[in-house]
Amino acid sequence: MKIPGLPRITGWHPxxxxxxxxxxxxxxxxxxYGLGATTxxxxxxxxxxxxxxxxxxxxxxxxxxTIVAAVNLFHAKEYEPIVRPAILTAFIGYLLVVLVLIIDxxxxxxxxxxxxxWNPHSVMxxxxxxxxxxxxxLSLEFAPIVLEKLNIVSPIKWIHAISLPLMIxxxxxxxxxxxxxxxxxxxxxxxxxxxxxxPLLPVLFFISCIASGISMVILESLIxxxxxxDLLPTPLRANLAKIIAVTLAVYFVVRVEDLLTRGAWRxxxxxxxxxxxxxxxxxxxxxxxxxxxxxxxxRTSRRGLYAATLLVVVGFAFNRMNTAITGLEHxxxxxxxxxxxxxxxxxxxxxxxxSAFSFIVKYLPIFEPVVAGPRRRKEVVTGPPEPIFxxxxxxxxxxx
Amino acid sequence: MSQKKAMLIDLTLxxxxxxxxxACKEENQLPPNEEKYLSLTAYTALDKYNDLYVRRxxxxxxxxxxxxxxxxxALSKTEAGPVAYDGEKCIGCRYCLQAxxxxxxxxxxxxxxxxxxxxxxxxxxxxxxLQPACAEACPTxxxxxxxxxxxxxxxxxxxxxxxxxxxxxxxxxxxVGGTSMFYISPVPxxxxxxxxxxxxxxxxxxxxxALSKVPNVLSVGGVLLGGVWWITNRRAKVQAFxxxxxxxxxxPPEDKP
Numbered sequence: 001m002k003i004p005g006l007p008r009i010t011g012w013h014p015x016x017x018x019x020x021x022x023x024x025x026x027x028x029x030x031x032x033y034g035l036g037a038t039t040x041x042x043x044x045x046x047x048x049x050x051x052x053x054x055x056x057x058x059x060x061x062x063x064x065x066t067i068v069a070a071v072n073l074f075h076a077k078e079y080e081p082i083v084r085p086a087i088l089t090a091f092i093g094y095l096l097v098v099l100v101l102i103i104d105x106x107x108x109x110x111x112x113x114x115x116x117x118w119n120p121h122s123v124m125x126x127x128x129x130x131x132x133x134x135x136x137x138l139s140l141e142f143a144p145i146v147l148e149k150l151n152i153v154s155p156i157k158w159i160h161a162i163s164l165p166l167m168i169x170x171x172x173x174x175x176x177x178x179x180x181x182x183x184x185x186x187x188x189x190x191x192x193x194x195x196x197x198x199p200l201l202p203v204l205f206f207i208s209c210i211a212s213g214i215s216m217v218i219l220e221s222l223i224x225x226x227x228x229x230d231l232l233p234t235p236l237r238a239n240l241a242k243i244i245a246v247t248l249a250v251y252f253v254v255r256v257e258d259l260l261t262r263g264a265w266r267x268x269x270x271x272x273x274x275x276x277x278x279x280x281x282x283x284x285x286x287x288x289x290x291x292x293x294x295x296x297x298x299r300t301s302r303r304g305l306y307a308a309t310l311l312v313v314v315g316f317a318f319n320r321m322n323t324a325i326t327g328l329e330h331x332x333x334x335x336x337x338x339x340x341x342x343x344x345x346x347x348x349x350x351x352x353x354x355s356a357f358s359f360i361v362k363y364l365p366i367f368e369p370v371v372a373g374p375r376r377r378k379e380v381v382t383g384p385p386e387p388i389f390x391x392x393x394x395x396x397x398x399x400x
Numbered sequence: 401m402s403q404k405k406a407m408l409i410d411l412t413l414x415x416x417x418x419x420x421x422x423a424c425k426e427e428n429q430l431p432p433n434e435e436k437y438l439s440l441t442a443y444t445a446l447d448k449y450n451d452l453y454v455r456r457x458x459x460x461x462x463x464x465x466x467x468x469x470x471x472x473x474a475l476s477k478t479e480a481g482p483v484a485y486d487g488e489k490c491i492g493c494r495y496c497l498q499a500x501x502x503x504x505x506x507x508x509x510x511x512x513x514x515x516x517x518x519x520x521x522x523x524x525x526x527x528x529x530l531q532p533a534c535a536e537a538c539p540t541x542x543x544x545x546x547x548x549x550x551x552x553x554x555x556x557x558x559x560x561x562x563x564x565x566x567x568x569x570x571x572x573x574x575x576v577g578g579t580s581m582f583y584i585s586p587v588p589x590x591x592x593x594x595x596x597x598x599x600x601x602x603x604x605x606x607x608x609x610a611l612s613k614v615p616n617v618l619s620v621g622g623v624l625l626g627g628v629w630w631i632t633n634r635r636a637k638v639q640a641f642x643x644x645x646x647x648x649x650x651x652p653p654e655d656k657p
Contacts, residue, residue, distance in 0.1 A: 043509075
């Protein structure tokens with residue numbers, strides 16, 4: 001029964017609350033009893049589900065830098081309405097990944113050590129720095145939205161002044177650490193299965209994160225559209241879909257070419273644990289969505305696009321989990337499957353992410369940047385109306 | 401101690417008495433049971449292949465993989481040879497466990513303040529001018545401690561003196577860029593559980609091929625993106641100007657952006 005004026009009762013809240021509570025209890029157990037008692041990690045398998053989650057979270061949060069670059073650096077202003085949702089997605093994604101990383105560390109109380117103890121030869125060190133710096137960039141990109149709501153304008157002016165170098169820095173940091181997650185495995189040629197180990201890992205990780213990041217943006221816009229807030233007209237969404245198709249094609253060519261030159265394709269001639277995982281990943285995440293996105297009919301249909309981008313994201317998850325877990329297993333003697341506590345912590349943190357998103361969307365101007373922008377911006381800059389921070393014309397510089 | 405120290409393990413001399421492991425456990429105050437594989441309580445372990453005994457321990461590589469991957473520098477290669485570990489710096493990322501080509505570091509999984517454990521090459525004994533506990537305890541001379549260069553000469557001398565007795569290879573001389581633990585053996589090393597696919601290039605070089613591009617990405621990428629922004633921005637302004645010109649041709653031309 002639906003009573004007008006009262007909020008609808010949905011299943012989402014109890015589920016999210018349960019997951020978050022279970023996750024909190026699991027986290028409590030992890031901190032109290034240590035990693036050995038609560039996870040299935042071991043000397044043979046020191047990294048597991050949580051590292052996979054980090055890969056996923058960061059990869060999907062690539063929407064942040066791709067859209068910011070497209071709109072503000074490449075001037076695709078028509079995509080402006082999705083900049084704020086993309087930044088918010090990325091910001092939440094990165095905060096969650098940092099949280100999971102800290103839980104994953106053997107010594108969470110030492111999490112700040114990379115700040116002061118450097119080792120420039122370590123990919124892990126580079127990633128820690130990129131994560132910290134990019135999360136800072138994201139918080140600065142996000143801050144104007146909060147400040148705007150609170151009507152505090154002077155810091156907005158300050159952030160606006162540095163927005164161009166800030167955005168460029170953010171895009172570069174993303175390029176670096178998105179690929180560096182692949183570089184993490186460059187040092188284990190003896191352990192990682194030949195179907196996933198390649199010197200091109202960083203390149204492949206970078207290309208695939210673009211496809212998954214844009215897919216996330218499309219998925220988000222489709223989900224909002226269902227709630228009655230269509231941020232992107234269909235032709236624009238179809239254009240984004242074209243970019244995904246091109247990215248998938250590039251990825252496929254590089255991946256296959258690499259398998260051929262290294263001779264790793266021989267692993268694919270028999271149906272094994274590994275080759276099946278590989279086929280699943282490549283078909284679900286790359287081949288099928290690519291073929292789908294080639295069709296105009298799919299690109300312009302909400303349902304078709306929903307399916308195709310969902311496949312990209314799922315295939316992306318497959319790829320990252322295969323690199324982080326499957327490829328390192330010695331099937332069938334040495335395998336890894338996450339413990340319940342690992343799973344609960346992961347689900348709990350994911351639920352925190354979704355809840356934070358819906359909460360923030362409710363109270364902050366995420367969807368109305370163009371409406372909210374001109375009204376307050378007059379105090380900040382002069383010039384043609386445009387939203388704060390999100391777009392930036394050179395005219396501002398001269399008129400100041 | 402300017403000369404790098406090393407150990408030569410002559411598998412033909414080892415009789416499997418386990419004196420090395422006992423001495424190691426005593427030195428490091430570990431429970432005195434005999435173990436076949438490296439663990440938290442066995443910094444060295446004695447495995448058996450047919451009638452050959454093979455000691456395992458940290459190889460104390462010249463260009464150590466673990467040292468290169470550690471984000472906080474908790475692992476370091478000391479001048480005398482040992483790869484040292486500082487548990488106070490360690491954040492517990494376990495990248496060293498993942499990356500070590502010899503599967504050496506072991507993690508204190510059951511602790512809430514875990515550290516890694518591995519052979520220390522008796523660094524404190526070396527500093528006092530003593531040899532490692534295991535080398536001192538070895539009754540047959542199967543484990544021989546000395547200067548790295550001298551031991552390499554000695555290993556080559558033994559192989560050349562009795563070519564029928566040894567395979568012509570000093571394991572560790574240049575594997576993964578060279579280690580501090582040399583093995584000479586009567587049978588091919590692949591039969592003794594040694595990984596033969598590792599090559600002579602230090603593992604950290606694999607990472608450096610990607611990491612060395614970081615400064616380039618920052619500088620070239622920064623200029624490139626700045627340029628792209630300048631061009632697209634300029635184009636938009638020119639378009640806006642032309643549009644305004646059409647509407648109002650009397651507008652003074654010096655307004656042109």
